[in-house]
Amino acid sequence: MVRKIIKVHPQDNVMVALTDLEAGDVLTHDEEQYLLTTTVPAKHKFATVDLPEGSEVTMYGVLVGKTVADVAAGALLTTQNLKHAALDFSTRERRTEWLGPDVSRWENKTFNGYHRSDGRVGTANYWLVVPMVFCENRNLEVLEEALVDNLGYGKSQQYQSQAKQLIDFYKTGKSVEQILQLDIEVENTHQAKHRLFPNVDGVKFLKHTGGCGGTRGDAQALCGLLAGYITHPNVAGATVLSLGCQHAQVTMLQEEIKKRVPHFDKPLYVLEQQVIGAETDMLSEALKCTFAGLMQANQCERAPAPLSKLCIGLECGGSDGFSGISANPAIGYTSDLLVALGGSVILAEFPELCGVEQDLSDRCLEMDDAERFSLLMKTYNSRAMAVGSGFDMNPSPGNIKDGLITDAIKSAGAAKKGGTSPVVAVLDYPEQVERPGLNLLCTPGNDVESTTAEVASGATVVLFTTGLGTPTGNPIAPVVKIASNTKLYHKMRDIIDINTGAITEGEETIQQAGERILDYIIAVASGEEEVAAVRHGQDDFIPWKRGVSL
Incomplete structure (x- = not known):
């Protein structure tokens, strides 16, 4: 029944x-x-x-x-x-004893990743082109146009084909009404191109709107975020474009890189437009440097690594009333499995931890982390309230329509992503994960801002649950999209990777789903499975300005 x-x-x-x-x-x-x-x-x-x-x-x-x-x-x-209502919380004697799940099935398993000199292992191998300020975004677009297709990283051409059909129909004299009623043939005309550099997964361009015009704190945070991407194990090296006069100075970026990797040795080419002069000279030099970097990146090949080298980001977006009882607890069990194997996981989205602060505080191994978590949560909420908002205003119209009618309901379900293991560290944006185990990272609840931050902190794969459907991806880390219900999985099959709807249907347990997800992560981390967000080139990248974003 x-x-x-x-x-x-x-x-x-x-x-x-x-x-x-x-x-x-x-x-x-x-x-x-x-x-x-x-x-x-x-x-x-x-x-x-x-x-x-x-x-x-x-x-x-x-x-x-x-x-x-x-x-x-x-x-x-x-x-x-x-x-909305939630219990108050305080730092007190903590409960850090934990009996992890049985992981004997995975103890001798490995994934094939890219080994870096700092000891970390990537699940992909990208070259980055990074602007220090929004003024350089157009130069990135020029470089992207020059490199991506020519190097064999172009995506599907099916929409260009459809546009051509519409142009042809227009030339035959069809009316607006006739155009709207046309049944256009959907044909993927993309031909798989040979990659010039087979060991490089792509060149990614991190366009953003920051670097100048904000506070110096904004510039520092941006440089920390960019440093997190440049030093990331999924990245082989980077070309950095600077105008020269912006708040986010190259020296600031270099300091942030050194904080994360004191003996940084990846190829890094820094070009400053106000020093070089003519834009044509700048772009020509950038092309040469990027091509030389790709030649170096291509020398790195996948090799076996223990599962303890994985770092997983935990994210949810477009949640529904089933997210907290299927997809979120499923990846929570995956999180526990990975922690038991010595890996690292990141639970973020602090506005979506409202109401479960006491549980997470009690799970902190160190009192300092419990106190830091409390301070970050209370400070964040007070800033939101100061501008007429607050964590209680976090649920979106889509959340409410699908049963998440208070922030505490949404948060209690969202926190299930973090499983049951102790909290080994509490990080503020955009700090880097240093310890294996469950890490809490202060980010907004906004899907893209939070995913962007988790990757900067070291996530090499992101598990992203959704009940309504969202295409969110990331430029350098595969984002695995997990549906909370079977209806969504079939409706938006082109952007969803895994279905956990069988949990609410009584056909699968949370533990079984969590184990299945871990097996999928291993395949993704080894380059054997390509997630939908990577296939579609969904390269979402939004730095968080430390204002109020829920």
């Missing part, structure tokens, strides 16, 4: 609908019966007991809201009868 409802935690006083439910339905869970007094759409919640106005609502075993109107047992919880 198909399951229709689920209780996430024994202490919860709400149930989650796994399918659309009608008023009058009588549902059974653990020998308890519930009569619905309203319709309850799939992914939404209903009260299991009468909840008078002011009652605490519990989900995932934690406080997620308080009622602002009477809610009868069997009635739908909505933004009209429930408001």
